[in-house]
Amino acid sequence: MRILWLWLAFLSAAPAWGAHAYAQFGDIKYPPGFTHFDYVNPNAPKGGEFRMVPPTRPSNFDKFNPYTLKGNAPYGLSSGGLGYSLVFESLLTGNNEERTTAYGLLAEDVTSAPDDLSVTFRLNPKARFSNGQPVLAADVVHSFQTLTSKYVTPSYPAVLSQVKRAVALDQRTVRFDFAAPDRTLPLIVGGLPIFSREWGKGKPFDQVTNELPIGSGPYLIPTPALGRDITYVRDKNYWGADLPVRKGQFNFDRITFKIYLDQTAQFEGLKAGEIDFMREFTSRNWARQYYGRVFDRGDVVKRAFENQNPAMYQATLLNLRNPKFKDIRVRRALGLAFDFQWLNRQLFYGIYSRTEDFFPNSEFQAKGLPGPDELALLEPWRAKLRPEVFGPAVVMPSTDPPSSLRDNLVKARALLAEAGWTYRDGALRNAKGEAFTMEFLNDQPSLARVLAPYQAALRKLGITLSIRTVDYALSQQRMDNFDYEVTSINMPPLADMPASTLRDVFGSQAAKTPGSSNYSGISDPVVDALIVKVGAARTHDELTAAMRALDRVLTHGYYTIPQYYGKAFLIGYRPRPFVLPPTVPPYYEADGWAIATWWASPSNP
Incomplete structure (x- = not known):
C-alpha cells in the first residue's frame, strides 16, 4: 500500500513543450539532452542474478495486484522500500541526487498551467507495455480512475482527493485538473503507477489478483505461481533502456527476493551464499554476528553506507x-x-x-x-x-x-x-x-x-x-x-x-x-x-x-x-561478482540503489 512519493517542481510560468524536468523551486541539475545520471555507470554490462532479503517483513504473497486492500503482493511490485516498482512506471521519475526534482519517464514533456489548476503531460511515443502495446493517454486516465475508485486501498483516493479529473486531450496527451492550487499535486500525479487497460479487463479491480501485471517497467514476472519467494526477469525488449533516466541502471537479468522464516535463517543464508545482499535492522546482530571466516576471507562484506536522507x-x-x-x-x-x-x-x-x-x-x-x-x-x-x-x-x-x-x-x-x-x-x-x-x-x-x-x-x-x-x-x-x-x-x-x-x-x-x-x-x-x-x-x-x-x-x-x-544503512553483501558504482549518491534507499545501479562483472568472479 505504499505509494511512490515524487516531489516535482513548480515553474512560475507555463513553459512551451519540451520541459524535460519539473523542479519544485526551479533548481534542475541536468539540462535537456543529458545522457545519464552522474552516479551510474552508463556502460555497465547486463547480466547475472541479484538475490536479496526484502527490508520489510512480508509473508507469502497471494496476489499480483499491489493496489488493492486485501491480500499480500510480492515485494518489488509496488514502490514501498525500493522507491519504485520493478514492473510499473510513472510519468516522471526522481533521482538520488535531487530531492525536489523529477525527470520525464513515460512522459517526454510536462507543463503546469499558470494558475496551478492543472498539469499536462505528453507521452513518449516509444513507451510500451510489456505486451508490446503503446502507453496511451487512455491508459493514464484508466490508471487514475482505477486508483481513485472503491476497489483500491484507501490511501490512493485519499492522496488524490484534490485531483478532480484526468482528461485525454489526444492519444498521447493527458491533463490533470485540480480542485485548488496546490503545488504538490503535479508531483503526485506525475508519480502515479501506470498500467494497461488490458490488465484484468472486464473484472472489478479488486478481483484482479492472479493475472500477471501489464506494466511498462524494466522487469517481468515470468510465472503466475503464487508463493513465498519471487523472481523478476529483465525485459530484454524494455522500451526505456536507453532513456537518460534509465541508462546504466537495472543491469541484472534476474532479481530474486527470498523470504526466510526468521532472522537467524536469513543471516545464515547470507553467509552460505544463498543471498547476496541483506540490510540489517538489529544493532545487536550488527555488532555481534557480522564476523568470522566468511568476513575474513572477503566472501561477505560488512559496511555502513552513509547517506543524507531525512530519517525514517x-x-x-x-x-x-x-x-x-x-x-x-x-x-x-x-x-x-x-x-x-x-x-x-x-x-x-x-x-x-x-x-x-x-x-x-x-x-x-x-x-x-x-x-x-x-x-x-x-x-x-x-x-x-x-x-x-x-x-x-x-x-x-x-x-x-x-x-x-x-x-x-x-x-x-x-x-x-x-x-x-x-x-x-x-x-x-x-x-x-x-x-x-x-x-x-x-x-x-x-x-x-x-x-x-x-x-x-x-x-x-x-x-x-x-x-x-x-x-x-x-x-x-x-x-x-x-x-x-x-x-x-x-x-x-x-x-x-x-x-x-x-x-x-x-x-x-x-x-x-x-x-x-x-x-x-x-x-x-x-x-x-x-x-x-x-x-x-x-x-x-x-x-x-x-x-x-x-x-x-x-x-x-x-x-x-x-x-x-540510524544515520547509515547497515549492509552485509557478497562482493563477487558484483561491482558498485564509484559514487554513492546523497539521497537513496539502499535496496533500490543496489538493484538499480550495481552490476555483475565476469572480471570480478
Whole structure:
C-alpha cells in the first residue's frame, strides 16, 4: 500500500513543450539532452542474478495486484522500500541526487498551467507495455480512475482527493485538473503507477489478483505461481533502456527476493551464499554476528553506507480512538517511561540517535521558539492550540544525568493522577476501578528485548503492558482496520512526503478511513490547515515554515512516542561478482540503489 512519493517542481510560468524536468523551486541539475545520471555507470554490462532479503517483513504473497486492500503482493511490485516498482512506471521519475526534482519517464514533456489548476503531460511515443502495446493517454486516465475508485486501498483516493479529473486531450496527451492550487499535486500525479487497460479487463479491480501485471517497467514476472519467494526477469525488449533516466541502471537479468522464516535463517543464508545482499535492522546482530571466516576471507562484506536522507519515522503508536489515550496527560506520561538512553547504551551499542520529532534529520524539524514565519501560520489558530505550542519546541525526555528514569516516572505518575489514574489495589486504576492495561501488537520477534525495559518501567507506574506477537499479514490487517491499542511503526521519511500524502498520514478524514496511513487517529483542524499551507508553498522558505509549524503542533500533541533512527544503512553483501558504482549518491534507499545501479562483472568472479 505504499505509494511512490515524487516531489516535482513548480515553474512560475507555463513553459512551451519540451520541459524535460519539473523542479519544485526551479533548481534542475541536468539540462535537456543529458545522457545519464552522474552516479551510474552508463556502460555497465547486463547480466547475472541479484538475490536479496526484502527490508520489510512480508509473508507469502497471494496476489499480483499491489493496489488493492486485501491480500499480500510480492515485494518489488509496488514502490514501498525500493522507491519504485520493478514492473510499473510513472510519468516522471526522481533521482538520488535531487530531492525536489523529477525527470520525464513515460512522459517526454510536462507543463503546469499558470494558475496551478492543472498539469499536462505528453507521452513518449516509444513507451510500451510489456505486451508490446503503446502507453496511451487512455491508459493514464484508466490508471487514475482505477486508483481513485472503491476497489483500491484507501490511501490512493485519499492522496488524490484534490485531483478532480484526468482528461485525454489526444492519444498521447493527458491533463490533470485540480480542485485548488496546490503545488504538490503535479508531483503526485506525475508519480502515479501506470498500467494497461488490458490488465484484468472486464473484472472489478479488486478481483484482479492472479493475472500477471501489464506494466511498462524494466522487469517481468515470468510465472503466475503464487508463493513465498519471487523472481523478476529483465525485459530484454524494455522500451526505456536507453532513456537518460534509465541508462546504466537495472543491469541484472534476474532479481530474486527470498523470504526466510526468521532472522537467524536469513543471516545464515547470507553467509552460505544463498543471498547476496541483506540490510540489517538489529544493532545487536550488527555488532555481534557480522564476523568470522566468511568476513575474513572477503566472501561477505560488512559496511555502513552513509547517506543524507531525512530519517525514517520510527515510533510507538498509541491508537487515539481508544478512550484511555485521548487525554494528553496520559500520552505524555507513557512517553516519560521510555528510556532511550539506556536502550542505546545497553542494547544498541550506541549506533542510534533519538527521534525527537516527526521529520528527523531534516531542515523541517521544529527547534527552539517559533520564528516569525511560523507564528504567522500559528497565530490564527491560537484559540484552538495549547499555549505550549507558542513556546519552546518539545524535547524528548532523557535519563542522562542529572535526569534519571526515576525522576521521569515521578513526573509520569503526577500526570496520570491529574488525568484520574491513581495506584490502588495493585494497579493503576481510574475512578471506575478499571486497571490500566495495554496490548502491544507486535510482528517483530526481535522487538521483545526492546519492549522488556519499557514493560518494567510501566509496571512501576501500575500499568500492565502485554505483547501480542502475530505474523506480518495479520498485523497489517489489524493496522488497516485500526484494530490495535499500541504498536510500533517505521514509516518512510515524512519530510519527503507531499501535502496529499501528509493528509493521508495526519489528516482528519484519513483518521476515519480504514486502510489509510493515519494509524494513530490524529484528527485536528489545525493540522489539516497546516497541511494545506505545505501544499500551497511557493518557495523553499514557505515550505520550511509550514513544515516546522506542522511539526510543532504534532509534537505538542504527544500523539506518538518517538523512538530512534540510524544515520547509515547497515549492509552485509557478497562482493563477487558484483561491482558498485564509484559514487554513492546523497539521497537513496539502499535496496533500490543496489538493484538499480550495481552490476555483475565476469572480471570480478
